[in-house]
Amino acid sequence: MVCGPGNADGYKTDPRGRVIDIHALRHTFGTHLSAAGVHPRTAMAAMRHSRMELTMTYYTDPVLLDVAGAVETLPDFSGKTAGTVGRGQKTAVGAAGRA
Numbered sequence: 001m002v003c004g005p006g007n008a009d010g011y012k013t014d015p016r017g018r019v020i021d022i023h024a025l026r027h028t029f030g031t032h033l034s035a036a037g038v039h040p041r042t043a044m045a046a047m048r049h050s051r052m053e054l055t056m057t058y059y060t061d062p063v064l065l066d067v068a069g070a071v072e073t074l075p076d077f078s079g080k081t082a083g084t085v086g087r088g089q090k091t092a093v094g095a096a097g098r099a
């Protein structure tokens with residue numbers, strides 16, 4: 001993190017204008033827990049919060065999370081799982097074993 005010169009009150013800030021102080025470490029901790037895939041309830045306990053909203057809304061920075069990577073881990077719902085239909089090619093098979 002590159003620190004900026006500071007705001008009007010003399011506090012150091014990050015490139016997004018957020019004040020860098022000891023409390024910012026709690027935000028960093030919450031965000032790192034989430035990015036590491038820690039279950040939200042476990043993160044809530046580790047941060048000693050009483051409400052999930054506090055942990056997930058205020059102490060987790062979504063800008064730093066890999067949202068696109070999370071979406072890419074979802075299964076392919078397009079129905080094109082076994083190839084395209086054509087001569088000698090397989091087709092997707094339904095639950096009843098029929099194409």
